[in-house]
Amino acid sequence: MAEAGEKETHEQFEKRFSTLVIHGFVSLSTSLGIQSGLFDALIKLKDEERTVKEIADTAGLKERYVKEWLGVMVSADIVDINPETEKYSLPPHRIPFFLSGSSVSNLAVTLTELPMYGAVYNKLLDCLKKDGPLGLPYSEYTDFHTVMSNHSSIWVLQHLVQDFIPSMPQIEERMKSGIRILDLGCGRGLASLVFAENYPNSTVVGLDFSEEAINYGKERAKEKGLTNVEFVCEDAACIPDDWNNTIDYIYTFDVIHDLAHADNVLLALNRILKPDGVFSMIDIDCKTKHSENSSNDYCSMLYSMSLFHCLPISLFFEGSVGLGTCWGREKATEFLKDAGFRVDSITKPLGSSQAHYMCSKKVK
Ligand SMILES: C[S@@+](CC[C@H](N)C(=O)[O-])C[C@H]1O[C@@H](n2cnc3c(N)ncnc32)[C@H](O)[C@@H]1O
Incomplete structure (x- = not known):
């Protein structure tokens, strides 16, 4: 990003624009995780490491889709993965953001407006x-x-x-x-x-x-x-x-x-x-x-x-x-x-x- 008063370069805008595009896609997937109950499942399973199957079964969802969603979450650093076991966890400091009714859950609630806008x-x-x-x-x-x-x-x-x-x-x-x-x-x-x-x-x-x-x-x-x-x-x-x-x-x-x-x-x-x-x-x-x-x-x-x-x-x-x-x-x-x-x-x-x-x- 260009400093205040500086002219932005082609490369700086490219970086900023690509971040914007990436975040758009990740936002939509994150909203899907909130509305499908995947974050609730991760919270229910505590911050212990779990397999795709355990997470999918807890959420009552199809394993293959859940695996893809976890791919988004891991690459976006929202869900952690243990490279030794390929098991997933939601670390405690991120939980309140996805916990319904918590004082910081408003961001997640705002995010779920996105699909409503997409529909029109x-x-x-x-x-x-x-x-x-x-x-x-x-x-x-x-x-x-x-x-x-x-x-x-x-x-x-x-x-x-x-x-x-x-x-x-x-x-x-x-x-x-x-x-x-x-x-x-x-x-x-x-x-x-x-x-x-x-x-x-x-x-x-x-x-x-x-x-x-x-x-x-x-x-x-x-x-x-x-x-x-x-x-x-x-x-x-x-x-x-x-x-x-x-x-x-x-x-x-x-x-x-x-x-x-x-x-x-x-x-x-x-x-x-x-x-x-x-x-x-x-x-x-x-x-x-x-x-x-x-x-x-x-x-x-x-x-x-x-x-x-x-x-x-x-x-x-x-x-x-x-x-x-x-x-x-x-x-x-x-x-x-x-x-x-x-x-x-x-x-x-x-x-x-x-x-x-x-x-x-x-x-x-
Ligand atoms: C953004 S919502 C806010 C709702 C509520 N105050 C809240 O905080 O949950 C705006 C509300 O205004 C209502 N509204 C919009 N135009 C209106 C009008 N002309 N007469 C009465 N209600 C109207 C909508 O139906 C909607 O419920």
Whole structure:
């Protein structure tokens, strides 16, 4: 890699490009190992050395395929091999990254989004064409809500009420006493359920336009016997007038940049928030200008997610603002202000790579 300010050579780019290509293939195989249960099998077998057959039998998979997968993992230095015995093991320091629910398992969860994007590849190619479709409906992304709730569950279960809400003592006190909370774009409703369980004096509304996700939330609420949470299947752009000035706390996690009509939805959120209410918009953190995100590996992943998902699902709707995942702090702040919010702070909450825009209603 060229040093900052130096001109990159042909050879340097060749090396970098070949690494990128190789990592792309290895990533896909790693995702296969996560979703087929091969990492679970290796974890179950502890860090002891095992044969291909033992690993395949533990995972309940065909030995020949497992052997090929182990070939990828060994050459990529993810699984170790003993050259004397040709037996395999997953060393202890790598286990937490593949252990479901561990605090560092979010990377593996993110990786399993890759096949979902691959599944829409050909349809996305058509969208790019000048005379192609505007975008793609959510229904093209099989299992989106499972992937998404896996993704947000670490944040919700380990941070939401443990440190995020307590970081806003004024809102935490009110939640304890009993207020009305809206989790907009709630997906399967994990956060709504956690709010309802932890703040029993408050009432929570989880709103999403996915019937499948809303039904999931309703089922979980029923199982848990929660009576202070309601799940509403509705388009965020159609929030009724009788909600005006009724919500004390609005929470959105990874939602606003996906909304086709984010400008109108933000206006609606401003309309329904009580004058002394708080709006926590948690959204992807990056800069708005491409030039300010250059040479940033993390942003290159975010833009890819946007290209394959957030942008096409937003552009699918006529008149979409098409924000994309990486709308960035500058544009986000502009949208919030235009909708009548005052952005009181922008912080990075513990346990999330996203930005928290803590907003209040501008006094008119
Ligand atoms: C990236 S997901 C985040 C889900 C959830 N907040 C979480 O953290 O798991 C975005 C959610 O916004 C919902 N959504 C997108 N556009 C919407 C709209 N116009 N009205 C209501 N929900 C919408 C999607 O169905 C999806 O569940």
